[in-house]
Amino acid sequence: xxxxxxxxxxxxxxxxxxxxxxxxxxxxxxxxxxxxxxxxxxxxxxxxxxxxxxxxxxxxxxxxxxxxxxxxxxxxxxxxxxxxxxxxxxxxxxxxxxxxxxxxxxxxxxxxxxxxxxxxxxxxxxxxxxxxxxxxxxxxxxxxxxxxxxxxxxxxxxxxxxxxxxxxxxxxxxxxxxxxxxxxxxxxxxxxxxxxxxxxxxxxxxxxxxxxxxxxxxxxxxxxxxxxxxxxxxxxxxxxxxxxxxxxxxxxxxxxxxxxxxxxxxxxxxxxxxxxxxxxxxxxxxxxxxxxx
Amino acid sequence: xxxxxxxxxxxxxxxxxxxxxxxxxxxxxxxxxxxxxxxxxxxxxxxxxxxxxxxxxxxxxxxxxxxxxxxxxxxxxxxxxxxxxxxxxxxxxxxxxxxxxxxxxxxxxxxxxxxxxxxxxxxxxxxxxxxxxxxxxxxxxxxxxxxxxxxxxxxxxxxxxxxxxxxxxxxxxxxxxxxxxxxxxxxxxxxxxxxxxxxxxxxxxxxxxxxxxxxxxxxxxxxxxxxxxxxxx
Numbered sequence: 369x370x371x372x373x374x375x376x377x378x379x380x381x382x383x384x385x386x387x388x389x390x391x392x393x394x395x396x397x398x399x400x401x402x403x404x405x406x407x408x409x410x411x412x413x414x415x416x417x418x419x420x421x422x423x424x425x426x427x428x429x430x431x432x433x434x435x436x437x438x439x440x441x442x443x444x445x446x447x448x449x450x451x452x453x454x455x456x457x458x459x460x461x462x463x464x465x466x467x468x469x470x471x472x473x474x475x476x477x478x479x480x481x482x483x484x485x486x487x488x489x490x491x492x493x494x495x496x497x498x499x500x501x502x503x504x505x506x507x508x509x510x511x512x513x514x515x516x517x518x519x520x521x522x523x524x525x526x527x528x529x530x531x532x533x534x535x536x537x538x539x540x541x542x543x544x545x546x547x548x549x550x551x552x553x554x555x556x557x558x559x560x561x562x563x564x565x566x567x568x569x570x571x572x573x574x575x576x577x578x579x580x581x582x583x584x585x586x587x588x589x590x591x592x593x594x595x596x597x598x599x600x601x602x603x604x605x606x607x608x609x610x611x612x613x614x615x616x617x618x619x620x621x622x623x624x625x626x627x628x629x630x631x632x633x634x635x636x637x638x639x640x641x642x643x644x645x646x647x648x649x650x651x652x653x654x655x656x657x658x659x660x661x
Numbered sequence: 662x663x664x665x666x667x668x669x670x671x672x673x674x675x676x677x678x679x680x681x682x683x684x685x686x687x688x689x690x691x692x693x694x695x696x697x698x699x700x701x702x703x704x705x706x707x708x709x710x711x712x713x714x715x716x717x718x719x720x721x722x723x724x725x726x727x728x729x730x731x732x733x734x735x736x737x738x739x740x741x742x743x744x745x746x747x748x749x750x751x752x753x754x755x756x757x758x759x760x761x762x763x764x765x766x767x768x769x770x771x772x773x774x775x776x777x778x779x780x781x782x783x784x785x786x787x788x789x790x791x792x793x794x795x796x797x798x799x800x801x802x803x804x805x806x807x808x809x810x811x812x813x814x815x816x817x818x819x820x821x822x823x824x825x826x827x828x829x830x831x832x833x834x835x836x837x838x839x840x841x842x843x844x845x846x847x848x849x850x851x852x853x854x855x856x857x858x859x860x861x862x863x864x865x866x867x868x869x870x871x872x873x874x875x876x877x878x879x880x881x882x883x884x885x886x887x888x889x890x891x892x893x894x
Contacts, residue, residue: 376763378754568750571712572764573740575733658732661714 372569372582377562379586384557388587391550392594392645393601395543396637400602402543403633406536408624413529417522424489424499426506427514430482439510440485446505452493453502459486495519544644551587551648558583559656570660580653584646591645595638602634662688662819662850663709668718670704670874678704680874682718686852688818691845693861694854696871702854703747703823705871709852710744710821711735723818740768743817745825749808751796757783757807758792764815782810785840787833802829809837813844820844820851826860838864 379385426447428439440458447456459467464483468476475481491498499517506513559566566579626634663686670679678701686692696702707713708720711727720727722738730738743764751760758779765775783792786806788799796804809825820841826834838860845851852869855861861868870877 375755375759376752376766564750565752567712568752569763569767570736571710571739571744572767573736573738573742574767575736577733578767661711661735 372574372578374582374586376569377565377579377582379558379562379583382554382558382561384554385586385590388550388554388590388645389594389597392547392591392641393597395547395550396595396598396641397601397605398598399540399543400599400634400637401605402536402539403630403637404602404606404626406533407626407630409529409532411624413525416525422491422495423518424491424495424502425516425518426487426489426502427516428485428487428510429512430484436485440487442509443487443506443513446509447487447489447502450498450501450505452491452498453489454492455490457488457490459488547591547641547644548648551591551645552652554590555583555587555649555652556656558586559653566657567660570657576654576657579657580650583653584650587649588642588646591642592638595641598641599634599637662686662690662723663852664719664721665708666719668708668715668720670701670708670713671716677716678874679708679715682875684869684876686850688850689845689848691841691851691864691866692853692869693864693866694852694869694871695856695858695861700871701874702871706744706821706823706852706854709819710742711739740764740815741818743812743815743820745805745809745812745820745822747823747827749804751804751807751811753795753797755796756793757788757796757799760796760807761810761814764811768815778814779810782814783807786810786837802833805829806833806837813840816849818849820849821854822852823854824856825853826855826857834860 374380426443428436428443430436444456444458447453461483464486465476465481468483472481489498489502495517496519499515499519502515506515569579663684665682665684668679668682669677671677682705694702694705704713708715709722711722714728723741725734725738727735727738752763755763761779761783762775765778770778780789780792783789786809788794788803788806788810791799791803796807799807805825805827806829809822812820812822822841825841826837829837841851841853842864853864
């Protein structure tokens with residue numbers, strides 16, 4: 369069984385078909401940016417999480433120097449005994465002042481400034497359980513001590529990235545749905561424009577698959593062209609953003625690189641667009657032809 | 662070959678165009694279909710070449726019930742039917758050659774075979790010089806000859822022609838009828854709808870006369886002169 373050719377059904381000249389690659393290009397552009405954005409967030413969250421996991425902070429409120437030293441010693445002794453705690457490090461006053469300098473300036477170095485004592489714990493195992501044990505051991509001798517296992521902050525960050533990741537997936541679904549609707553519209557328009565010829569081919573014994581084959585190949589080609597255009601635009605946009613924003617954001621965000629998996633997925637986007645267009649056109653044509661006798 | 666049993670046809674909720682129509686056409690027979698305008702000739706032809714499905718009743722072609730067939734099987738049946746449409750239905754963006762070649766291409770024939778058959782048939786209908794012409798540049802008679810070539814190129818088992826000589830001069834019309842007779846002698850079943858009483862008389866084949874949606878008479882043995890006399894508008 370031979371497929372129909374471009375000459376038999378010249379779909380390329382249809383006005384609606386001319387805009388299909390541009391519409392698909394716009395959708396693939398959005399999809400590619402959404403994917404890159406989701407991956408950037410995922411990498412950022414991963415780096416922040418790995419930087420903070422395995423660490424806890426204990427804060428002892430500011431006090432007179434002699435008392436502070438005694439309380440610090442007590443806290444260190446209690447914390448070191450907790451199973452899972454592998455190291456306890458005390459930040460001295462200078463280090464604590466350095467942390468506050470961006471906000472207080474030179475005032476942070478004022479010896480009269482009451483600063484809390486910060487203990488950094490390196491832990492192995494269930495951090496929440498270790499934190500609970502630390503709170504329990506410190507509650508009696510040092511009731512004002514604050515144990516921070518960073519879980520709340522990391523949890524919030526993870527929720528944010530998960531939410532944005534879900535938003536990216538939603539955007540992809542939305543783009544796919546828009547692509548399907550666009551192809552359905554263009555295919556139906558093509559069917560309407562070429563209806564007399566299609567009816568004639570049908571009467572001459574053309575099988576539905578022969579007619580559908582012509583439409584689906586045309587749609588796939590349009591989808592591929594649109595996909596490549598959209599991907600090229602997304603790559604240019606990413607390159608421009610990387611070039612213009614990198615120097616300013618490097619201090620706030622960890623460096624982002626597109627890995628091989630994401631690169632493969634991005635490279636497949638035009639093919640996915642082509643396949644969506646092909647399947648949508650095929651189903652649309654077959655459903656329309658099924659209404660013919 | 663063709664069997665209609667109690668076939669009724671109506672379009673949508675409209676009146677019945679064909680009412681309880683039954684007929685049987687033997688393989689290799691030649692029938693002239695006549696009747697006044699609005700009698701249902703075109704509708705009957707549409708049922709024959711499977712453009713319409715009956716509202717009720719049963720139609721079998723080549724021994725197969727067309728209602729029960731799959732869509733692909735119906736497409737296969739259509740490839741065995743050649744149709745000459747009254748309005749030609751040529752594809753304007755294709756050349757004469759490509760219009761005539763289309764049924765063979767749909768059937769998957771090799772391009773060399775297609776070229777041989779198309780060139781031969783187009784030359785036979787007197788359009789060899791217009792082989793690559795745009796159909797829109799041809800006269801009505803020339804377009805009709807292209808439509809006839811297209812209907813015949815696949816050597817159909819059933820040939821359905823709706824007023825095939827309407828736009829032709831006598832010479833070409835006679836050649837065409839000669840070809841139809843030749844096909845008939847080689848076993849092709851021919852159904853010819855026409856208003857040309859002289860042609861029907863000259864051919865001397867059985868006449869199917871449609872009146873108000875029913876086949877009133879089918880005349881096989883006697884000449885059609887009595888049947889036709891004074892009956893057509």
